[in-house]
Amino acid sequence: LAKTTQPISMDSYEGQEVNITCSHNNIATNDYITWYQQFPSQGPRFIIQGYKTKVTNEVASLFIPADRKSSTLSLPRVSLSDTAVYYCLVVQADKLIFGTGTRLQVFP
Amino acid sequence: DSGVTQTPKHLITATGQRVTLRCSPRSGDLSVYWYQQSLDQGLQFLIQYYNGEERAKGNILERFSAQQFPDLHSELNLSSLELGDSALYFCASSASISGTGGTDTQYFGPGTRLTVL
Numbered sequence: 001l002a003k004t005t006q007p008i009s010m011d012s013y014e015g016q017e018v019n020i021t022c023s024h025n026n027i028a029t030n031d032y033i034t035w036y037q038q039f040p041s042q043g044p045r046f047i048i049q050g051y052k053t054k055v056t057n058e059v060a061s062l063f064i065p066a067d068r069k070s071s072t073l074s075l076p077r078v079s080l081s082d083t084a085v086y087y088c089l090v091v092q093a094d095k096l097i098f099g100t101g102t103r104l105q106v107f108p
Numbered sequence: 109d110s111g112v113t114q115t116p117k118h119l120i121t122a123t124g125q126r127v128t129l130r131c132s133p134r135s136g137d138l139s140v141y142w143y144q145q146s147l148d149q150g151l152q153f154l155i156q157y158y159n160g161e162e163r164a165k166g167n168i169l170e171r172f173s174a175q176q177f178p179d180l181h182s183e184l185n186l187s188s189l190e191l192g193d194s195a196l197y198f199c200a201s202s203a204s205i206s207g208t209g210g211t212d213t214q215y216f217g218p219g220t221r222l223t224v225l
Binding site for chain 1: 110112141143150151152153156164166167198200211213214215216217218219
């Protein structure tokens with residue numbers, strides 16, 4: 001079973017756009033790709049969810065190519081409060097699989 | 109505040125012991141999920157219940173078991189504890205059932221930190 005991989009860490013400055021990619025092979029054809037944000041000592045918090053192409057909400061956008069082998073979370077104009085770990089969540093072989101997580105550090 | 113509560117917040121115990129973690133889902137949510145988060149394994153899905161029935165199983169050890177009660181709260185039982193079981197255990201809930209939960213928005217509790225000495 002292929003791992004669902006993400007870059008370990010990313011650095012950014014306030015006001016910049018940040019794109020975090022998750023690579024996931026053989027995900028379930030009928031299930032969504034979901035992204036969560038986690039602050040230290042807290043449970044993950046839902047950010048955005050999509051099935052294909054592009055989804056946008058008030059905090060982020062999610063880009064999913066046609067082959068669904070990856071997805072990219074886009075955070076526009078990040079702020080210091082966006083410093084957190086970001087996880088993708090997919091379904092592989094009928095199991096919920098979280099990505100390896102990306103630690104985003106936003107600097108002033 | 110997600111509306112999901114977990115007790116206790118912290119738990120310290122010894123190897124070989126048994127503990128029970130408790131989770132109360134958001135009001136109206138029928139599905140409950142359990143996850144383990146450790147430094148070396150990341151976030152691992154353990155098990156999902158829907159309206160009292162086991163719905164999906166992940167990497168849950170045979171020493172671990174769970175159940176969901178008629179009032180929809182859930183308990184995760186960990187027995188014959190080992191040092192490697194030390195981790196954060198999260199419970200999440202969702203309103204609906206959709207296959208293995210890949211479509212549902214899950215709301216996570218604050219977690220229980222288990223330390224096995």
